[in-house]
Amino acid sequence: MFLAVSKKRLLSGLLVGAFGFLIVYLGDWWFSIAISLIVHLALLEFFRMAEFTGIRPATKTTLLACQILLFFTQLSSQGYISIEISDAILPLSGAAICGWLLLQPVTGSIADVAASIFGLFYLGFLPSHWIKLRNLLEIDLTENVNLIPIDWSASITFGMLITFSTCFMIVGFDIGSYFVGKKFGNHSLSPISPSKTIEGAFGGLLFSILIGAYFGYLLRWEFGIFIGIFIGVLVALFSLVGDLTESMLKRNAGLKDSGDFLPGHGGILDRIDSYLFTPAIVFYIVILLSPLITS
Helix, strand or coil: CHHHHHHHHHHHHHHHHHHHHHHHHHCHHHHHHHHHHHHHHHHHHHHHHHHHCCCCCCHHHHHHHHHHHHHHHHHHHCCCCCHHHHHHHHHHHHHHHHHHHHCCCCCCCHHHHHHHHHHHHHHHHCCHHHHHHHCCCHHHCCCCCCCCCCCCCCCCCHHHHHHHHHHHHHHHHHHHHHHHHHHHCCCECCCCCCCCEHHHHHHHHHHHHHHHHHHHHHHCCCCHHHHHHHHHHHHHHHHHHHHHHHHHHHHHHCCCCCCCCECCCECHHHHHHHHCCHHHHHHHHHHHHHHHHCC
């Protein structure tokens, strides 16, 4: 029985990994559409959890608002519309959600509003930074310095590379946490997720740091290894925050998994929880550190 479950988990994990690699490589609207689909499925799971606690969120309105937010993020990232127009979608969506709840026969509660707005932030605004990160170009950061070695293929963009490196750091954190925790874990990290250990978290941190340092070395930046280590630490930290946040939501709803979409892995939200906070952190850190990178 365990072997059968492990095979299902391995197979579905490999398929998800292959799908993720393909959409990051393709980029453009392929990437944006894939993110939109994942967000839609994850939001359905999130609102299902909310409904288990008696909350009545603005499900359809929030689903639509998140899709509009992601669509306009892609447009602004490619220069079709101004960033100001894209940024306006979030507050306008929040107002629309509150308006929808006001018009219901039974007026929405604080919990209904909070769950809906959090859904917009958690599975709309945060994932939109994957689109921003994937569309990031060298010219967005500098006009005079090559951020990618000139002897590399012209098909490799800065956005592609930083997106791949972030994903690999997240995967490294997950793998390191699992195996180090299995082998050496004796101290529980949090009552929210008893299976996670302090030793496992440090193992994941080490893996993420090593991957970050390696990418910094490959790019041949000045201080590249140190920048990679710093980003690796942040990715590990916010991967853990994302993981524990989703565990907290499931615990409150009384559910073991957010869904059963992926055999052996649970729901979509169970698989992407570590990927929700990290893109925004990496996106803004890269922008803030770009003077150091290009000095």
